[in-house]
Amino acid sequence: xxxxxxxxxxxxxxxxxxxxxxxxxTLVSWVKDERVTADTWLFVAKSSAWQxxxxxxxxxxxxxxxxxxxxAPAGFQVGSLRRVKILAGLSDAQLERLAQLMExxxxxxxxxxxxQGEHGDAMYLILEGELRVRLIASGKxxxxxxxxPGEFFGDMALxxxxxxxxxxxxxxxxxVLKITANAFADLAKSAPDLAAPFLMATVKTLAARIRAxxxxxxxxxxxxxxxxxx
Numbered sequence: 001x002x003x004x005x006x007x008x009x010x011x012x013x014x015x016x017x018x019x020x021x022x023x024x025x026t027l028v029s030w031v032k033d034e035r036v037t038a039d040t041w042l043f044v045a046k047s048s049a050w051q052x053x054x055x056x057x058x059x060x061x062x063x064x065x066x067x068x069x070x071x072a073p074a075g076f077q078v079g080s081l082r083r084v085k086i087l088a089g090l091s092d093a094q095l096e097r098l099a100q101l102m103e104x105x106x107x108x109x110x111x112x113x114x115x116q117g118e119h120g121d122a123m124y125l126i127l128e129g130e131l132r133v134r135l136i137a138s139g140k141x142x143x144x145x146x147x148x149p150g151e152f153f154g155d156m157a158l159x160x161x162x163x164x165x166x167x168x169x170x171x172x173x174x175x176v177l178k179i180t181a182n183a184f185a186d187l188a189k190s191a192p193d194l195a196a197p198f199l200m201a202t203v204k205t206l207a208a209r210i211r212a213x214x215x216x217x218x219x220x221x222x223x224x225x226x227x228x229x230x
Contacts, residue, residue: 010043011036012050021045024058025193031062032097038063061186081177084125085150086201094194101183107174114168120157122180126150129174134167146171155202158184 004010008021011030020043022030030036031053038054054063081087081095090098107113107129114120116135126149133144133153144166147153153168158181188195 004045006046008045009056010045012041012043018043025191027059028062028191028193031059058190061190080127081125083127083150084152084177086152086198086205087125089201090194090197094197097191097194098179098187098198099177101187102177102179105176105178107170107176109170109172109174111170112167113170113176114154114164114166116165116167117163119161120154120164121161121182122178123152123154123158123184124168125152125177125179127175127177129176130171131168131174132171134169136167152202152205155206157181 004021005023008023009027010018010020011022011027013019027036027042036042036053038052040053041050042053042056043050044056053059078092078095078099081090081099087095087098102125105124113124113131126147128149131147131153133147135142135144147168154164156162157164158179161181184195
C-alpha cells in the first residue's frame with residue numbers, strides 16, 4: 001500500500017478491497033457519485049481508526065443533504081449563478097454544489113436586508129434588482145454605493161460575524177441568494193476544492209473595491225488641498 005498522509009483516507013469497497021489512499025476532495029466526489037455511501041467503512045489517517053463514512057465530520061453535511069433530498073433552491077436555475085461575477089470561473093458541477101448551500105430570497109422594494117450595527121451571519125449574491133448601501137447619521141441618509149445583478153454584499157460575515165457596517169436596502173423588488181457563515185464553514189472543511197476558488201474570487205473583488213475607495217479618498221484629499229491653496 002502507498003504511504004498515507006495524515007489527511008488521507010482508505011476506502012473499504014463492497015468487493016472487500018481497500019482503495020486509496022485518497023484525499024478529501026476525491027472522497028467527496030465519490031460520495032456525490034454514490035461510490036461511497038453512509039455505511040461505507042473508511043480508515044481515517046488522522047485518527048488511525050476505521051469509521052463509517054456517515055460518522056466522518058468532513059462528510060456529514062453531504063449525507064445530511066442526501067437524506068433530505070437537497071437540491072438547488074426551488075424556483076432557481078443553477079445557470080443563473082453565472083450572473084454573479086465572482087462565480088464566473090466555476091464549472092457547472094461546482095455551481096450545482098454551491099447552490100445546495102444557498103437560500104433564494106425574493107425581497108420587496110424598501111426592505112432592509114442587513115442593518116447597520118447588527119451582527120451578520122450571511123453573505124448575499126444579487127441575481128435581480130437594485131440595492132443601495134447606506135449610512136444613517138443624525139437622521140440623514142448617505143448612500144455609499146448602489147449594487148445590481150452580479151454583485152455581492154455582506155461577505156465579511158463569513159469570517160467574523162461582526163456588526164454590519166452599513167444598511168443594505170432594496171431600491172426595487174429584488175432576488176438574492178443567501179449563504180450563511182455556518183454553511184460556508186462546512187463547505188471549507190468538506191470541499192476545499194470549491195471553497196478555495198470562491199474565496200479567491202471574493203478577495204480579488206474586495207481588493208478592487210479597496211483600491212477604488214483609496215483612489216476616491218486620495219482624490220478628495222488632493223481636491224481639498226488644492227482648494228486650500230487658493
